[in-house]
Amino acid sequence: MSNAVSSQQNKQKNNKRSPLNVKPPLFKQVCVIGLGLIGASLAQAIKDNGVSERLVAVDRHVPSLEEAIQDGLLDAGSSVFDDVVSGSDLIVLAVPVQAVQAVFVDIKNAMDSGQLATDCIITDVCSTKVNIIEAARTVFTSLPIGLVPAHPIAGAENSGYHARRATLFVNHSVIICNLPTTNLSAVANLRQLWEAVGAMVMTMEAEHHDAILAHTSHLPHLLAFNLVEQLASHDDNLDMFRYAAGGFRDFTRIAASDPKMWHDIFFANQSAIVSALDEYSVYLQDIRQLIIDKDSTALMGLLGRAQAARRHFGHMLASTPYTDTPAMSASYLITPSNTVTGTIAIPGDKSISHRSIMLGSLATGVTNVTGFLEGEDALATLQAFRDMGVTIEGPDNGKLTIHGVGMNGLKPSKTPLYMGNSGTSMRLLAGILAAQSFDSVLTGDTSLNKRPMERVAAPLRQMGAVIQSTGHSGTAPLSITGRDNVGKPLQGVDYDMPVASAQVKSCLLLAGLWSEGTTTVIQPEVSRDHTERMLSAFGYPVTVDGNRISVEGGGTLTGGDIAVPADISSAAFFMVAAAISQDSELTLTQVGINPTRTGVIDILKLMQADISLSNETHVGGEPVADITIRSSSLVGIEIPEYLVPLAIDEFPVLFVAASCAQGRTVLTGAKELRVKESDRIAVMADGLKTLGVDCTVTDDGLIIEGQGIQSQNGEVNNNQPVFGGGHITSHHDHRIAMSFSVASLRASEQIIIEGVETVNTSFPGFAELANQIGMSIQVDHSKA
Numbered sequence: 001m002s003n004a005v006s007s008q009q010n011k012q013k014n015n016k017r018s019p020l021n022v023k024p025p026l027f028k029q030v031c032v033i034g035l036g037l038i039g040a041s042l043a044q045a046i047k048d049n050g051v052s053e054r055l056v057a058v059d060r061h062v063p064s065l066e067e068a069i070q071d072g073l074l075d076a077g078s079s080v081f082d083d084v085v086s087g088s089d090l091i092v093l094a095v096p097v098q099a100v101q102a103v104f105v106d107i108k109n110a111m112d113s114g115q116l117a118t119d120c121i122i123t124d125v126c127s128t129k130v131n132i133i134e135a136a137r138t139v140f141t142s143l144p145i146g147l148v149p150a151h152p153i154a155g156a157e158n159s160g161y162h163a164r165r166a167t168l169f170v171n172h173s174v175i176i177c178n179l180p181t182t183n184l185s186a187v188a189n190l191r192q193l194w195e196a197v198g199a200m201v202m203t204m205e206a207e208h209h210d211a212i213l214a215h216t217s218h219l220p221h222l223l224a225f226n227l228v229e230q231l232a233s234h235d236d237n238l239d240m241f242r243y244a245a246g247g248f249r250d251f252t253r254i255a256a257s258d259p260k261m262w263h264d265i266f267f268a269n270q271s272a273i274v275s276a277l278d279e280y281s282v283y284l285q286d287i288r289q290l291i292i293d294k295d296s297t298a299l300m301g302l303l304g305r306a307q308a309a310r311r312h313f314g315h316m317l318a319s320t321p322y323t324d325t326p327a328m329s330a331s332y333l334i335t336p337s338n339t340v341t342g343t344i345a346i347p348g349d350k351s352i353s354h355r356s357i358m359l360g361s362l363a364t365g366v367t368n369v370t371g372f373l374e375g376e377d378a379l380a381t382l383q384a385f386r387d388m389g390v391t392i393e394g395p396d397n398g399k400l401t402i403h404g405v406g407m408n409g410l411k412p413s414k415t416p417l418y419m420g421n422s423g424t425s426m427r428l429l430a431g432i433l434a435a436q437s438f439d440s441v442l443t444g445d446t447s448l449n450k451r452p453m454e455r456v457a458a459p460l461r462q463m464g465a466v467i468q469s470t471g472h473s474g475t476a477p478l479s480i481t482g483r484d485n486v487g488k489p490l491q492g493v494d495y496d497m498p499v500a501s502a503q504v505k506s507c508l509l510l511a512g513l514w515s516e517g518t519t520t521v522i523q524p525e526v527s528r529d530h531t532e533r534m535l536s537a538f539g540y541p542v543t544v545d546g547n548r549i550s551v552e553g554g555g556t557l558t559g560g561d562i563a564v565p566a567d568i569s570s571a572a573f574f575m576v577a578a579a580i581s582q583d584s585e586l587t588l589t590q591v592g593i594n595p596t597r598t599g600v601i602d603i604l605k606l607m608q609a610d611i612s613l614s615n616e617t618h619v620g621g622e623p624v625a626d627i628t629i630r631s632s633s634l635v636g637i638e639i640p641e642y643l644v645p646l647a648i649d650e651f652p653v654l655f656v657a658a659s660c661a662q663g664r665t666v667l668t669g670a671k672e673l674r675v676k677e678s679d680r681i682a683v684m685a686d687g688l689k690t691l692g693v694d695c696t697v698t699d700d701g702l703i704i705e706g707q708g709i710q711s712q713n714g715e716v717n718n719n720q721p722v723f724g725g726g727h728i729t730s731h732h733d734h735r736i737a738m739s740f741s742v743a744s745l746r747a748s749e750q751i752i753i754e755g756v757e758t759v760n761t762s763f764p765g766f767a768e769l770a771n772q773i774g775m776s777i778q779v780d781h782s783k784a
Contacts, residue, residue: 018038026192027052031088033081033103035059035068037156038125039094042162045197045720047073048166056084064161082104086115090193093294094122096261097268100124101135108139115150121146121186125413127213128269129177129206149177149206151213152199155422159258170198177206205707214272219280221262222273224255269465297403301391324461330757332737333765334744335776340577342773343587346566348398350762351502352592352622354424356562358383358432358510360402361390361410363538368404369400371564371619376761377422387413393702404559407513412438419444421732421761427456428531430478431507434465435514437484443477447732453478456507457666463490463511463519492517492553499672500524500645502596505549506531513540515553523547527645530622537621563620565592570763571627572600572650573738574773578629579609580660581745582718586773587628590615594622599646601627603654607634627752631718633711636663644669652739655684659693660722660746661706668701678733687740691747718746725749734758738766741777 003570030052032043039057046052057077059065065077078084081103085091093103110116122144124132129149136143154172156163174194178187182406191201204212210381227248241450290299348371358381360367360484372378374395382400386392389626393401410432419425419442426442430453433440443449454474457467467483492515495508505521509531512519524547532542538557543550571591578586593601593613604611609632616625634657644667647654651673658665673680685697694705707722723743730737730753737756756779759766767777 018121023050025050025053025157026189027055027090028194029054029088030092031085031089032057032092032094033059034094035061035064035161037163037168038152038154039092040064040068040073040161041154041166041168042092042094042125042152042197044164045071045167045169046193047195050195051196052090056088058084061161068161069265073275082115085110088116088120090121090123091116093122093126096125096264097128097131098264099761100126100132100501101139104136104139107144111144117142119146119183119186120144121148121190122232123148123190125150125152126268127151127217127265131268133177133179133206142265143181145178145183146180146676147179148182148186148190149179150190150194151175151209151426152194153217154199155257162279167198169194172199174199174201175204175209176201177209177272178203179206179578200219210269211275214269214276214278218265218269218273219276221254221257222266223280224252225259225262228252228255255677297391300387300393301403304386304391304393330740330755331780332751332753332756333778333780334741334747334751334753336618336721336725336744336747336749336751337774337776337777338582338745340574340581340584340586340745340773340775343589344574344769344773345589346571346574346591346764347375347765348564349530349567349592349622350375350377350569351424351528351530351567352534352562352564352620353378354381354422354428355506355530356564357385357392357400357402358428359534359538359557360400360404360562361385361388361392362407362432362513363402363404363559364406365404365559367400367402367404367559367562369394369402369562369564370398371566372398372400373564373567373762373764374398375764376420376758377425380418380420380422381425381429384413384417384419384425385410387417392640396637398564402556402559407556408437408689410436410438412436412482413440416441416443417450421445421448421758423448423451426453426476426478427503427507430456430460430467430480431511433480434460434463434467434511435490436482438482439485440480440482441477442480449476451475455504456544459493459495459504459508460511462493462495462701463508463515464488465490465511487736490515490553492519494520494522494600496522497524498765500527501672502528502530502645508551509535509542512551512553513555518550518552520548520550523549525642525645526596528594530594530596533594533621534562561620565619565622565624566590567570567762568592568594568597568600569649569735570766573763573766574770575600575604575609575611575627575629576653576657577742577745577770577773578774579604579611579634580634580657580718580722580742582631582716584631586630587626589626590619590624591627592619592622593625593627596646599643599648600650600654602643603637603639603647603650604629604634605658606637606639607657607665608632609634609657613719631716633716633718634661634706634708635656636661636665638666639668641669645672648672649735652680652735653742655695655702655704656739656743658704658706659688659695659743660718662708662710663706665704666701667703668698670702671700676733678736680733680736683729683731683733683736684739687728687736690726690728691740691743691751693723720746722746723748723751725751728753730755730758732758734761734763737764741766741770741775744775744777 032039054075068074076084152174154168194201353373356369391403425481453469468479500523535542540555540559571588578584612628613625690696728740730756
């Protein structure tokens with residue numbers, strides 16, 4: 001057989017297998033050099049996606065070439081470069097690192113002889129880049145204008161032509177190294193190729209690529225090979241391998257990779273790998289010493305941070321939730337029901353959960369938290385403090401153990417602090433971080449990064465903070481300059497809040513803990529006071545004089561026990577559910593009834609809801625009670641503006657209650673609702689109109705024409721449907737989604753709510769609990 005292999009008889013077969021593609025192929029002829037796993041997989045992906053008119057290959061293993069042609073993958077192949085390369089406009093080097101220079105010699109000779117154009121695109125799939133560029137410079141002297149070094153971060157345990165998979169690169173990253181000598185059109189065309197086969201393309205400097213890969217790929221492979229060698233060298237090695245658990249198998253799976261390939265890589269990236277090994281040795285010695293010293297707290301901190309970081313970076317990079325919910329586009333399919341009954345426990349208060357982590361981390365000593373809300377938002381706060389060096393054990397069924405580092409013990413995070421979708425986390429942390437010695441960056445998911453942050457940044461700047469928000473609208477990411485770079489501490493101020501906001505107030509009070517002098521916040525209306533209460537519980541003096549709240553800088557916090565009560569904002573959905581339905585009675589146990597949070601109870605009582613409180617007591621400095629609510633004949637009201645800050649989060653579900661009331665309900669003074677996870681006034685109005693409710697949006701509120709029926713002889717008549725059916729878009733706002741779920745109790749047809757995955761930010765398990773009391777919610781992940 002000759003070196004060159006071609007197959008005219010396969011032409012018809014190839015045409016039948018070519019996909020329909022309305023776009024012309026990117027390339028006339030692609031030449032893949034090396035039909036191992038990566039080279040053959042890329043060739044198959046190019047073929048299946050119609051990226052090139054012709055596909056040829058060079059490989060020393062002639063049987064692989066023959067089989068590839070028989071399979072219809074290649075138009076031609078050879079073990080000799082010159083036999084098939086002529087006319088190629090893209091050459092892909094999929095050979096071992098040490099063989100690259102020899103291939104460059106072949107390419108240069110082909111260019112010199114006119115077989116290849118001098119602007120032919122040359123790329124590779126090797127896992128080191130600096131040595132590839134040096135090899136090209138050695139051969140060509142001046143780097144070819146078509147040279148585009150690249151590295152697909154993909155692989156498999158098996159190797160060779162038979163292990164190929166056209167989908168190997170789908171949703172995997174490909175790193176392209178831009179060179180100043182490269183033609184921009186070559187980079188653009190190569191990017192299009194990788195995107196065509198399903199990869200995600202990013203760019204990186206060659207030196208940085210090699211350093212990163214030394215830590216994330218080369219070091220793990222080296223350690224896996226070394227661990228297997230270590231165990232194999234033991235006298236009782238048979239027993240060691242016989243009884244090896246899953247962790248050993250998982251960790252050492254990559255030691256089944258090609259030794260020759262990794263031999264070459266370890267030498268090719270020698271400097272970066274030795275540096276990574278040295279760094280690893282330091283960490284190894286540290287953990288060795290922790291075990292010798294039996295330092296339980298430090299070891300738990302290390303293990304806990306590592307476990308959390310493993311999940312955290314995946315969520316941060318993809319901007320996805322922390323909890324195990326299919327990422328986006330979950331929906332509720334709700335069948336109307338009309339009665340809810342039972343006694344249920346509501347998850348812990350989100351606001352208090354946030355603050356327990358913050359103050360517990362800054363305290364001296366250990367803080368034990370019970371009732372912690374394991375929802376998205378609170379988990380974002382927890383992760384942020386782990387990133388800043390705080391050891392936190394848990395959460396475990398709502399229990400946390402926080403090993404406080406003291407007022408000056410936080411450490412700079414090595415990455416931006418990712419807040420997910422939590423506005424509370426970002427705004428309160430801005431106050432804490434503005435006072436720290438180190439620089440920091442706060443970022444969040446796409447939704448959070450659209451929400452206004454100047455409302456906290458502006459007053460913090462009055463205290464001397466250096467904060468840069470993003471864009472004209474003052475949104476996240478927030479870049480905060482540390483005090484060491486500013487040169488002086490924050491200064492206490494008197495700040496007159498234009499709008500009552502617990503988040504803004506808390507942000508400034510927290511910043512005031514480190515400020516020189518007194519920080520005083522004057523609020524136009526009462527807002528929730530969890531920060532003031534918890535500061536006092538941690539032993540930090542707070543002065544409250546009417547609507548003036550003050551703290552002196554320079555104090556300390558002392559750790560203790562914090563019991564988080566049930567969240568009244570979450571309870572509100574079930575209060576309204578029982579009130580608007582027929583023959584219903586529902587008891588919600590040990591709900592927080594902080595007087596700055598009971599606006600929802602006060603408003604429902606003004607609407608003549610049948611609500612009673614029992615078993616009133618205090619938990620962790622917060623008043624709690626069992627709340628029982630029964631079917632009620634609600635009436636429309638003009639909501640007093642002084643109650644608005646006390647029920648700001650509950651208005652979406654109160655709008656549902658107002659729709660079921662007899663007569664008109666008018667809300668004013670609620671501009672704050674426009675800057676929540678969504679514009680809750682506009683979004684709720686759109687949804688209510690979709691379901692057939694007449695409502696009017698105003699500058700600072702909403703007017704709802706209730707469709708309730710007047711009761712006869714004192715009998716509640718909540719049988720009549722108020723809402724129709726239809727599709728509701730929640731705009732990924734958890735409270736919007738849950739509010740329209742409650743509306744299903746007075747609906748005539750099925751309600752479908754899109755974008756409900758964010759319910760986990762405040763109320764994990766909402767649908768299950770709702771179904772437990774008589775509702776009928778099906779969670780649909782089919783579009784996720």
